Amino acid sequence: MRRAIELAARGLGSTSPNPVVGCVILDASGEVAGEGWHQRAGGPHAEVHALRAAGERARGGTALVTLEPCDHTGRTGPCSQALIDAGVARVVHAVADPDPTAAGGAARLAAAGVEVEGGLLADEAEAGNLAWLTSVRRGRPFVRWKYAATLDGRIAAADGTSRWISSAESRADVHRLRARADAVVVGSGTARTDDPQLGARVQDAEPLNSEFTQPLRVVVDSDATAVKPGARVLDGTAPTLVAVAEDADTAHLEGLAETVRLPRASRGGPGLSISALLHALYERDVRSVLLEGGPTLAGAFVAEGAVDQVVGYLAPALLGAGPAALGDAGIGTIARALRLDITDTARLGPDLRITAVPITSQES
Numbered sequence: 001m002r003r004a005i006e007l008a009a010r011g012l013g014s015t016s017p018n019p020v021v022g023c024v025i026l027d028a029s030g031e032v033a034g035e036g037w038h039q040r041a042g043g044p045h046a047e048v049h050a051l052r053a054a055g056e057r058a059r060g061g062t063a064l065v066t067l068e069p070c071d072h073t074g075r076t077g078p079c080s081q082a083l084i085d086a087g088v089a090r091v092v093h094a095v096a097d098p099d100p101t102a103a104g105g106a107a108r109l110a111a112a113g114v115e116v117e118g119g120l121l122a123d124e125a126e127a128g129n130l131a132w133l134t135s136v137r138r139g140r141p142f143v144r145w146k147y148a149a150t151l152d153g154r155i156a157a158a159d160g161t162s163r164w165i166s167s168a169e170s171r172a173d174v175h176r177l178r179a180r181a182d183a184v185v186v187g188s189g190t191a192r193t194d195d196p197q198l199g200a201r202v203q204d205a206e207p208l209n210s211e212f213t214q215p216l217r218v219v220v221d222s223d224a225t226a227v228k229p230g231a232r233v234l235d236g237t238a239p240t241l242v243a244v245a246e247d248a249d250t251a252h253l254e255g256l257a258e259t260v261r262l263p264r265a266s267r268g269g270p271g272l273s274i275s276a277l278l279h280a281l282y283e284r285d286v287r288s289v290l291l292e293g294g295p296t297l298a299g300a301f302v303a304e305g306a307v308d309q310v311v312g313y314l315a316p317a318l319l320g321a322g323p324a325a326l327g328d329a330g331i332g333t334i335a336r337a338l339r340l341d342i343t344d345t346a347r348l349g350p351d352l353r354i355t356a357v358p359i360t361s362q363e364s
Contacts, residue, residue: 001064001094001121005128007037008066013180013212014040017285019067019132021046025054026062033057047079051086059087066125068097071104080105090115094125098136131288134308140278143306145291145298148313149325158321169349170313175201181290183216183281187297188226191219199237214238220297222272224248243277274304295327302329314352
């Protein structure tokens with residue numbers, strides 16, 4: 001199963017809106033007969049690739065799959081039936097499929113006399129498929145907030161300069177995150193100040209699936225004043241979506257970028273409704289978002305409870321003044337602080353990368 005989890009990771013960045021899945025087929029004697037992973041949405045699923053590699057050796061054997069085999073006919077047929085037709089005697093899956101349109105594979109297999117077992121290395125498989133599983137369970141895209149700051153939490157100096165706070169190694173890691181996201185989101189402040197391009201540079205993001213898809217570039221520009229003709233985010237490298245308020249004048253963007261009109265934030269701020277933005281992205285098959293916006297937009301996402309993971313790159317430097325990484329998030333007292341569980345730390349050049357997830361009330 002651990003090998004299947006490794007195989008599944010090869011699909012990161014190219015399978016959305018489908019999950020990443022890996023599969024290993026053992027023959028009747030327990031030897032590896034075939035391997036496969038889901039490589040691209042619309043293409044064969046992991047089980048089909050593995051069964052093709054195994055051939056007749058799959059008969060009487062065991063399939064180990066990171067996600068419960070689907071029981072759905074869409075662009076491809078149900079993997080549960082493919083396993084039955086191949087004569088597989090036993091199927092072990094790590095995580096049950098939470099998608100009601102595809103679930104039921106385990107039941108179909110069991111009804112056909114196949115021995116079925118679930119839960120093997122479930123935590124590891126969950127971690128590898130975190131974005132997709134979160135999006136299905138919550139009905140909105142998984143949101144990973146990324147920021148780079150000095151050790152005292154500043155994302156820029158008092159004069160506004162910010163290049164470069166983080167190291168080349170950290171910046172390359174960000175390109176890896178971009179390449180594995182369906183959309184990269186920034187706000188109007190970042191668009192004005194940095195004129196970002198927001199594409200994922202393959203040479204900076206290895207190891208990476210060579211078939212990855214450039215993420216949708218999203219600028220939250222309520223009044224449609226930050227994105228103008230000639231902006232790097234309109235360079236054609238990847239599709240661009242500008243989210244604007246319902247009453248914004250977007251005539252200057254016609255023919256340059258798609259726009260989506262959204263209601264303004266209900267709490268009276270100048271921004272847009274975060275829940276409406278996430279709903280609009282989900283409707284566009286976006287299942288994972290890399291939030292790269294500045295402190296104002298990050299604060300709005302945190303206030304909405306819409307940050308699922310935080311990735312902070314901390315540089316060993318001090319500024320003492322300048323904007324902080326997180327703006328107003330509606331937290332007025334220490335008792336309401338959003339507590340995080342650190343899930344990973346890594347040294348990237350001189351920097352420290354910290355990955356953390358919010359602690360829910362059920363966990364605290």
